[in-house]
Amino acid sequence: xxxxxxxxxxxxxxxxxxxxxxxxxxxxxxxxxxxxxxxxxxxxxxxxxxxxxxxxxxxxxxxxxxxxxxxxxxxxxxxxxxxxxxxxxxxxxxxxxxxxxxxxxxxxxxxxxxxxxxxxxxxxxxxx
Amino acid sequence: xxxxxxxxxxxxxxxxxxxxxxxxxxxxxxxxxxxxxxxxxxxxxxxxxxxxxxxxxxxxxxxxxxxxxxxxxxxxxxxxxxxxxxxxxxxxxxxxxxxxxxxxxxxxxxxxxxxxxxxxxxxxxxxxxxxxxxxxxxxxxxxxxxxxxxxxxxxxxxxxxxxxxxxxxxxxxxxxxxxxxxxxxxxxxxxxxxxxxxxxxxxxxxxxxxxxxxxxxxxxxxxxxxxxxxxxxxxxxxxxxxxxxxxxxxxxxxxxxxxxxxxxxxxxxxxxxxxxxxxxxxxxxxxxxxxxxxxxxxxxxxxxxxxxxxxxxxxxx
Amino acid sequence: xxxxxxxxxxxxxxxxxxxxxxxxxxxxxxxxxxxxxxxxxxxxxxxxxxxxxxxxxxxxxxxxxxxxxxxxxxxxxxxxxxxxxxxxxxxxxxxxxxxxxxxxxxxxxxxxxxxxxxxxxxxxxxxxxxxxxxxxxxxxxxx
Numbered sequence: 001x002x003x004x005x006x007x008x009x010x011x012x013x014x015x016x017x018x019x020x021x022x023x024x025x026x027x028x029x030x031x032x033x034x035x036x037x038x039x040x041x042x043x044x045x046x047x048x049x050x051x052x053x054x055x056x057x058x059x060x061x062x063x064x065x066x067x068x069x070x071x072x073x074x075x076x077x078x079x080x081x082x083x084x085x086x087x088x089x090x091x092x093x094x095x096x097x098x099x100x101x102x103x104x105x106x107x108x109x110x111x112x113x114x115x116x117x118x119x120x121x122x123x124x125x126x127x128x
Numbered sequence: 129x130x131x132x133x134x135x136x137x138x139x140x141x142x143x144x145x146x147x148x149x150x151x152x153x154x155x156x157x158x159x160x161x162x163x164x165x166x167x168x169x170x171x172x173x174x175x176x177x178x179x180x181x182x183x184x185x186x187x188x189x190x191x192x193x194x195x196x197x198x199x200x201x202x203x204x205x206x207x208x209x210x211x212x213x214x215x216x217x218x219x220x221x222x223x224x225x226x227x228x229x230x231x232x233x234x235x236x237x238x239x240x241x242x243x244x245x246x247x248x249x250x251x252x253x254x255x256x257x258x259x260x261x262x263x264x265x266x267x268x269x270x271x272x273x274x275x276x277x278x279x280x281x282x283x284x285x286x287x288x289x290x291x292x293x294x295x296x297x298x299x300x301x302x303x304x305x306x307x308x309x310x311x312x313x314x315x316x317x318x319x320x321x322x323x324x325x326x327x328x329x330x331x332x333x334x335x336x337x338x339x340x341x342x343x344x345x346x347x348x349x350x351x352x353x354x355x356x357x358x359x360x361x362x363x364x365x366x367x368x369x370x371x372x373x374x375x376x377x378x379x380x381x382x383x384x385x386x387x388x389x390x391x392x393x394x395x396x397x398x399x400x401x402x403x404x405x406x407x408x409x410x411x412x413x414x415x416x417x418x419x420x421x422x423x424x425x426x427x428x429x430x431x432x433x434x435x436x437x438x439x440x441x442x443x444x445x
Numbered sequence: 446x447x448x449x450x451x452x453x454x455x456x457x458x459x460x461x462x463x464x465x466x467x468x469x470x471x472x473x474x475x476x477x478x479x480x481x482x483x484x485x486x487x488x489x490x491x492x493x494x495x496x497x498x499x500x501x502x503x504x505x506x507x508x509x510x511x512x513x514x515x516x517x518x519x520x521x522x523x524x525x526x527x528x529x530x531x532x533x534x535x536x537x538x539x540x541x542x543x544x545x546x547x548x549x550x551x552x553x554x555x556x557x558x559x560x561x562x563x564x565x566x567x568x569x570x571x572x573x574x575x576x577x578x579x580x581x582x583x584x585x586x587x588x
Binding site: 022024025055056057058059060085086087088090091094095096097 | 466467469470473474477487488490491492494495498499502556558559560562563
Binding site: 081094 | 381386
């Protein structure tokens with residue numbers, strides 16, 4: 001389901017969003033509302049945001065990612081950010097920007113592993 | 129001597145029109161001098177061979193300089209080039225093209241390994257020979273002789289400056305290449321196990337090196353998809369606030385990627401300094417010994433080292 | 446490892462007016478393009494692109510309108526010079542803004558101290574009620 005260009009897929013109980021373009025206000029707003037709506041609709045309790053296509057992440061994008069994580073958390077979902085590039089990590093720490101409250105993993109596989117291994121305390125229903 | 133691409137000395141020395149003009153000005157070469165040099169062209173053509181012979185008499189007399197002219201053919205060739213060089217002094221145009229030509233000559237001497245002392249010593253002899261010939265040429269006219277000698281001295285010194293510059297530029301080139309090699313060797317990231325990397329840091333860590341270490345670490349962690357990187361600092365002589373901050377920055381960046389750092393090689397002195405300085409290393413796994421760090425790293429990926437006796441007893445495949 | 450400090454002349458330059466959010470992206474994309482064209486390494490490229498993004502956004506958020514000038518520095522090494530000029534409200538307490546610490550997690554932070562750490566040169570002139578001019582420079586690594 002497209003949201004201003006950011007594709008959101010579902011893998012089991014996890015939603016996967018792959019960010020590939022330059023983000024600006026309307027795209028971010030649409031993305032956040034679409035993710036949360038999809039979460040509500042499917043009962044997904046995990047979100048993976050793939051940023052491997054981003055060569056740079058400024059404070060605006062970093063804030064957006066943090067906020068999206070917080071929104072998802074309110075709905076009971078854990079967010080994992082995957083695919084951060086070396087230069088992005090370096091730039092963020094050099095700026096002094098630490099993305100608080102957000103979990104990261106090196107790869108999509110690892111992100112899925114993390115989501116799968118979280119205790120699911122009975123929220124799980126039969127989703128193909 | 130490999131036929132590689134010669135470094136662009138004009139660029140390395142920043143020799144552009146502006147720099148050329150500045151040098152001519154500093155050496156006080158005026159249009160008067162240029163005119164005088166042009167008018168002495170005939171003089172140059174008359175005496176160049178004798179002057180060249182005089183120069184090489186010195187060079188062949190001393191074993192050190194003689195070694196650069198091993199055979200007759202080489203000697204003949206360089207004497208020809210020397211004549212051309214001398215005549216070019218009286219060309220009348222002293223622009224970027226002139227400078228480039230002098231650079232070429234200088235770098236040729238540098239390439240064959242002639243040390244500056246011989247090069248400059250030769251120039252000294254050259255000037256003396258020219259001096260003598262000029263005195264004779266202007267016999268009776270002391271004023272003109274003095275002016276001519278002064279002009280020649282200016283242009284010869286101008287040339288010598290370029291000659292020295294080529295040596296400096298060549299050394300800079302070499303040092304830059306060495307530095308690059310040293311830098312590469314100084315951050316050896318080793319894969320000790322699947323998804324576990326090890327970086328032993330040896331030697332002082334300044335800001336530039338620290339930045340380079342962080343970048344190498346991050347690239348390797350992503351490339352190798354490492355879950356843990358062990359950074360051993362036993363070989364770092366001084367760990368002060370700055371170094372500690374650099375290390376912290378690297379561990380923070382590694383964590384941002386989604387991997388973990390284990391810091392090892394923490395000596396008693398370092399442990400004291402770090403706490404006294406108020407540096408917070410609490411969010412990083414640290415150990416005194418590298419071996420312990422390896423065990424921690426293995427446990428992070430769900431493995432452990434067990435003794436062989438038990439392994440045999442359990443009869444693994 | 447050279448005898449003179451970094452310097453250079455702005456050889457080619459571009460100007461982008463910042464009047465809407467899309468302009469921030471335009472600035473960022475131009476900077477990214479230039480870092481690619483001149484083969485900057487990923488770390489220097491990311492620093493420049495991020496700084497450009499931060500400073501453009503500042504102009505748009507605080508001054509609503511301004512201009513970004515992007516130039517290629519050609520000297521001993523290649524670098525980029527970015528300048529951001531606006532006639533906005535200016536920065537009241539510059540020292541405080543520069544001392545920063547971290548760029549704030551809240552939307553209205555200026556992030557100047559963070560951006561400053563990303564570049565080789567950072568110059569700022571500001572006057573309340575008159576506007577702000579920021580010029581940054583960063584060079585390609587020479588090894």
